[in-house]
Amino acid sequence: MHQSPSKPESRLASITFFAKTHPGDVCGSNGLPLTPNSIAILGRAQRLKDLKHPNLCQYLDFVRGKHERTIVVSEYFGTTLQDKARDALLEPLITRILYQIVCALKELAEHNLVVHNLEPKHILLDDCDNVKLFNYGLYHMTRCGDYVPFPIGNVRYMPPERFLGAKNNIKSDIWSLGMIVAELLLQTTFWPNMKISNITRKILSFLQVGNVFEKIAREHNCLERYAQIHEELRSLIELCLSVAPAKRPLPTELLSHAYFSKDLNTYTYTEPPKSNVLLYRCPLEQIYYWWQLAGGDVQAELKKEGLIRSEAPILAIPQIVCLNGAIVGPKRSQSYLMDDRVVPLKLHNLFEKLCNLPAMAYFPLIHSPKFPHNFGAGMEQLPLVIREKDIEYQFYRVRLFSRLLKGYPYTSDMIRKEAAKDIPPYLRGPIWACLLDVIPIGSYEKIDKFTPTSTDRQIEVDIPRCHQYDELLSSPEGHCKLKRLLKAWVTAHPQYVYWQGLDSLTAPFLYLNFNNEELAFLSLYKFIPKYLQWFFLRDNSAIIKEYLCKFSQLTAFHEPILAKHLSSINFIPELFAIPWFLTMFSHVFPLHKIMHLWDKLMLGDSSYPLFIGIAILKQLKSTLLSSGFNECILLFSDLPDIVMENCVLESQKMYECTPKSVSHRLHVLREEPLTEFDITPDVTLAHLQAELCPRISAKDFTNLLHHAPSDMCALDLRSAVEYSHVRVPHSTNVPFVATQLSEPRLDTLGVPQLEELIQGRIVICISNTHEHAVQFSKFLVACGVLRVCILHKGFNILHTIEPNILISN
Template sequence: MRPLKDAQLGAFTFFASALPHDVCGSNGLPLTPNSIKILGRFQILKTVTHPRLCQYVDITRGKHERLIVVAEHYESCLSDFQKQGKTVSPEKVLKIAYEVLEGLEFMNKHGMVHRALSAHNVLMDCKANVKLAKFGLYHMTDHGADVDFPIGYPSYLAPEVIAQGSFHPSDSSHDEAPLPSGPKTDVWSLGVLLFELCAGRRLLQNIDISERLKFILTLGCIDDIVTVLAEEHGCLDAIKVESKSLAVFVDIIFCSVSSRPTPAELLGDPVFNGVSCLYTPFQKPGSLFSSSLRCAHLELPEDISDLCKDDDEDYLSERAIDEVYHLWCLAGGDLEKELTNKEIIQSKPPICTLILENTLFEPHTTFNSGEAYYPLLEDEQSSLPQSNSSNELSATVTLPLIIRERDTEYQLIRIILFDRLLKAYPYKKNLVWKEARVDIPPLIRGLAWAALLGIEGDIQAKYESIDKDTPIPTDRQIEVDIPRCHQYDELLSSPQGHIKFRRVLKAWVVSHPDLVYWQGLDSLCAPFLYLNFNNEALAYACMSAFIPKYLYNFFLKDNSHVIQEYLTVFSQMIAFHDPELSNHLNEIGFIPDYSVIFVKSPLFCVYFCTDVFPLHKIFHLWDTLLLGNSSFPFCIGVAILQQLRDRLLANGFNECILLFSDLPEIDIERCVRESINLFCWTPKSATYRQHAQPPKASGDNGFGKTATYYSSDYQDMPKTDLSREPLALCDLKAEVSPRISAEDLIDLCELSLAGPTKRTKAGKPKIIAVDIRNVEDFSRGHISGSINIPFSAAFNPDGELVQCPATGILQNYRGRVIVVISHAMKSAAMFATHLVKVNFPRVCILDGGINKLKPTGLLTVPSPQI
């Protein structure tokens, strides 16, 4: 959106027509309220940006089908000339006409007409440039079908519109709805406006509507209507004297529909030859993900410090309109309260069919430091001192996320910073990742997610090249799923939301012929569509990047082997992090039935929670998920189970099934915090899966060379002789604890000795290697620092831990990562299983055993005692 500049934010309110409560649609579901339909259609208006149009910002839905629309607003309008009773010079009239036509032509290119053109809807900014207001009312109300009042003002409506009369779908007296108005309707309204400017007064304001209709339609040849109207109001001589060409121009407008020109045709009229040269054609700035240049229009002063010299400058006015409105809302702004205070909204008497408007607010901020609005992206290069506000906000970062997202000044800083980083994407990709680890501003979450997913290139061209119209077998299932997906949300439940859902899902199915549509794909699509409602191409691109990273091959026609491996690794993660919970779930037979629970739920309803969590919780969860690699969802799943731990431990199989079918309240911030901690304790190779996404070429992890403390993926690491070997699914299922690679063990052992970052709070190593071979084999060579606990000495035949000096040492290492090493994998797996049964956490097995380490030369032999 464009900057606020000298504009204000205005609001107008109206009521959608109510629907009967006892009527259902053809699908058996209740009819979608008209206010929801309007809300869905409104969204596209936020993307219609032109210098001659007032920018739409937001729409809110209140009680009793009330809608409040927020848009760019100016105090001055054409009706001010009428109040002054003065005529306007021909040059000024031509300028206004040209600018109005520019706005109308741009609307027509987007398939819209104004239909509500009037003197008080043609606003003027501080430079006396035209700004058309309420141009989207006809579009958002489905040409007036969703409201009980007519769209437009009778004094300015074209004769053919008045002749149609009013129409409402519930009115049985009409067989069918009239055709929507076309661009020529606005041309007539413009003619009336120009005539009023020349006459210096309102026309036909005292004539009854029916009489006016008769007056116009009985003229026969409408070519002389200018003369008729001018004589009626005694201003013919004034018009002819002032400008003969202007009178001819207005005469062209007042003609029959068939010969009346469109706005585009009028712009080419010779009368504008002296005006058009003063204007440059409007070009919309390039978007973030496109083939066009984005920042070519930006200019920097020769001395960048000049940006911060004028402390009295209103920096907030340079921010986008939607940003200013967002900050106003965070600061406690309430649309309905504002309109009530101005007596625009009144309870007595109820006003249900009028469109009322009022200037909403004039934005103010106490945070107006130039440095805050123009931060240097590289902090170490900044020679400017931090402002007091920045120092005060440093403590805000430590507050809970929900508080940070409601802090006006904090969000201002974060929005500006992310806006600059995204404009420099992908050059500043690393800094986007760095800042996303702190938090992501809700206002620009959609673009931030796209950057984290590595979206680049001309996504719109790719999306448009996909056939989304030809019927395919999947259409039926998509139609069934969409009305059940996040329908509590007003945006996604709107007809426009359903249309976009259908197009994005179908585009994904068509563009991935090797995959199939599985129930639940709509839930994965929902967050991306919500955040990019007006950019289907970006929603599709994000979903197409998300699925192969986190759900690779989940949508194969036969995905049983993929899901079985995924569930087995997940059960090993539960045993690794919470052996007591794992033992209980095994005892009640819950874990063997994971496939039934997750696949029918479906699987990702618990892992990604897209179907059971509300959208705002999904956003917070995925803010962190997108920073993690393909194994991070395992940690999210374990973190969710641990929040349900007490209830799971206290219940049997049936109760646990019911618990997941109706998931209780989950603390998402705690889930995120704990999942990161779980991930940091999990060796990279422990979550290795054969069916994960193959490695990227040349070591690219899908995000360039970006690295965070939990973003690199073991799947993308170059394979060596020390890497973990693939394991048959039956063998993987037979092992309770996960395996780790030899290179992981070596890396962790080295890191644990390098510094305190890899040690526990007590200062002890984070990992301990337990060699379960007999004493003789251990003495021939072992990992430095490992302890020897022979299998036969640790457990009795019943699998109970034997109390002996060796097991006593093992108790001292409870809570560390325990790597079981043996020459035989079967004995190592049995030893690890016994440790899990006695509730030892973080137990894993060295893949390949001691034999993997022998070629490395890292095994040590005890020095002989003299």
């Protein structure tokens, strides 16, 4: 057993700030209200989560609070350089710090990022004197500071060109680095008691100076220390403090400088010893996810530290509001000012929750029969909502799936098997990609996503209406990504056109893979042929008609009374179900509901969405049965709240108990060719429209007869003479010629105990004359009989099956 230490150190911290507010009622060029700056920050910040480098603190989360507040959660541990430098540091350590900061800047430059916020309190050192930069993404996430009401960066370390308006140059960070190292070498803080305006003038005065480092040393009476610095190191700092940015070295040039090459091993990152605390060996983003499940709340932590203060709204009411929108009133509260305090997030609660877990659970062995990997097996019976919030269960699932995903595609069968139980929300994006057999190969980069096309106008109209309640999808970054994905899909499918609804279909994949556009694109690329084959053709009427026709038949199969009622008031699926199936319900349900629905959908075949549709009708059954045509139209125009867990369970149950051929459609992507014992392509749309009940294939019929005879009831509609010659085992003869179908009551058929016979079974109508089976199946549906279908190709097909299944007299 793994026991937690008495005082776990915190590895996470948060900072908070306010975004700039827009003036009241300002709209953009498209006539829509402007996106709040805090949402824009949220969108831009996401890419920072992908930065993983030994010299950079990892960003973990960005939370949007009230009144444009943004909260940033990131890795944070060790000592700040500001604290460390209170004692004089030796030259080798200063060189090590310099080298590792340059490594961090090189990594950022490769991602086209700059810091512009470099100062000693944002440089952390661990026990091995490894450097990690903290809060380096503030400038990027606020779009060069445009989204916030305060300046970014410490004036003391800013280069002259920043005061003159230059930005986004990595060489500005090289100056800041030079100033920080110069302070360390001269063992002093520059201009400690000087006003900001005077420091600004001082730095601008350097534009007239040849050697800035020497000038600063002279000003601070440190010439003697300046002279004692190693000559090569001194020239390196002088180079970093060149007034002209062009003369300053790039990070790559600094790293290859001769001064470092002499003793490179003492300067490079030292891998810290592995922690005895197993939790710390897990990825930091997983620790943060579990911390939240264990009751962690960033906003509550900030409140405790006084960084979030509640004030009476009445104090903020303006005294005068001018017609132009200007406001006269109380000054903005002090609590809205920038407060750069760092609040560590305590992990005690998480340790308490996980302290009794077996060590094996941290690193499950998935191919060793001796060691179980199915931890938490007893909790699978609990409702999904509870399982998703249970810290212990989610710990087991995340660790297991993390291992399985590393082995993909070789572990794809195990991933599918585990996903059938449930999918942890934390890993949903990559798990869906595995279930769709996605293997990224870099193809997305090669697709043209920028050349204007005829569909651009429609895409631009649709995107600002697509799941805009979600903060990520409503951000400018979210809009750009969604546009790129849609354009890429249209470009990659010249045979298809952009239909409205494709944006809603793409949104869940983008939401789950916001930082991995290729995975989002490939998931969509695989999803559409699997579930919506040929739906996006320019003329998709035949495909949609066939789909809706099959939906009507399956509704009659599972809900005959409801189907009969809807048919009687002429409320056809064309009036409500097209947006359901064209967008796989992503247009009619919010994202959080779609997630659980698609978790099950991904495990089913192309027929699964039809059962979801029936499950929705089932939930609305009592309302629909008491409604006329107009009431039904109103009901579906504003769909009531659907209990998604019931919908998922119900659709799963129907999907599993329905023979595959009953939901057969011609327009699907097939892995195996059809045989004569399947439902053959000669069944046209006209046939489907004329038949209320679905057909079952001879293959499925034989399968039921051999393996589950108690689940079926075969009604043979041939004459008594034909039946006496040859028949199906366990079948019941109901000669069609002798039946009275005018009155929808089973007792008019004169078959003893027929009701008990068909109760809870699949009822299969078999006849030599197809029209007889069609009429009789309609009669059974009118009687309210569940799960009625017709044997495709009638009784004659059964003669050709080998080995013979018929009984002859």
